[in-house]
Amino acid sequence: MAKYGTSASPSPSRVLLRQLFEKESSTYTYLLADLAHPDKPAVLVDPVDRTVDRDISLVKELGLKLIYAVNTHVHADHVTGTGLIKKKMPEVKSVISKVSNAKADHVVEHGDKIYFGDLFLEVRATPGHTQGCVTYVTGNGPDQPYPRMAFTGDALLIHGCGRTDFQAGNSRQLYQSVHSQIFTLPKETLIYPAHDYKGFTVSTVGEEMLYNPRLTKDEEAFKSIMENLKLDYPKMMDVAVPANMVCGLQDLPTKA
Template structure:
């Protein structure tokens, strides 16, 4: 067997043997499956890229073995998820653009009103059909751009959690899915920062958009807007940190220049969420943080999709 497919099959066999699964064991005392994957990736990753390059393919590895994406030599368009992470430097908010490159259907997560020009221009530059603009929750530190985007992009619908009671075209709940082309975002209710917090899981790619529920080495605050430290701890541990350790986490904010984490990293290094439930609650109750500067404008505006008179 040759080419990328042969390399992938060899990689699977490598994991099977090294992890001890060839002996009928799910977890070998010698090495876990996850460790076996990492070792085998080091052995085979260069071979995968060499093979893919020679066959006109591209390979994406997101902390695990991902399928090779075939590059069309006719249209010049690559198949595989189109993904952009965008930053608003004023509020340190991350906006995420996801799209199916075949149908061009796109989803925008947590847009900021001050960055709507950038977001709409990017959607048009890439020739995308933006169907959904999603808010992971009612933000308190910036005004959402969903309402303004709807004015500029025909057919785009706004989405937010039903529990939030905020205005939107579509209200989502636990178990709902947001489909775009062959992809789908699974909606997980992760309350605690606010009652209406939703995390969005793209299982096919191992990606999780956590909103403010889980931040890189931290989490959202719980001292206002229906915040509940115990509820946040429970929802994060049962819904997010229970996912496969290699799943990548993309938060709505970061204040230190980091862009993403993984479930495994946060289980090991998150100084709040690695504590016991009681310790976590005590930490959250004693943060004594100042209120967000934009809260008086952001909360009422975000309850109506961000459409309001900014001069008021």
């Protein structure tokens, strides 16, 4: 089981969380930091290229040290901001799942932990929307945030879920991923998705288990729903996917 980053000796930690929005793709970016650590190390989850300057300005204003820019999957609706962030802040490391086959400084697998100070994100494989989707979950322990937080990408949305009709998507796999890796978390766990199109900002595991109109069905009914959505082809897919396969680094100078 891999561990990324360094952790100081255990001490009471206080997490900072900022939920940021990019309106063109209705994408949420999340900034987390350990304020109790001397360096105030921070992580950005699912940054977007259009809002990199905003995100970096916020990091600096809050006196944080950004160490990781992580993606929940290879997005099809926007270009990740990871490449631009690394261009402006070369010390920041990019992170994505190994199964996605995308390039990054660190590729993670199920069970890995990404440390920022004394806090960490646990990697849970949640394929189905794409083959490389992961959910990042805050740690479980006396020094970790309570309630726990799950950054679910497109696997689980608020009262919805990501589509399964491209990028090796699979409705049965998505159903099993959510039920085995997310719905097994404590019911008070906060759900923070990569997108919302209805104005919702946060949910909980317990709420989704009761009210998610798709994932409260049995597996066969869920599969039928997903196969009959008849959604339009993502307008950014042909641009976003190739760029995101290299974590948005396609325009960085090639090193000798």
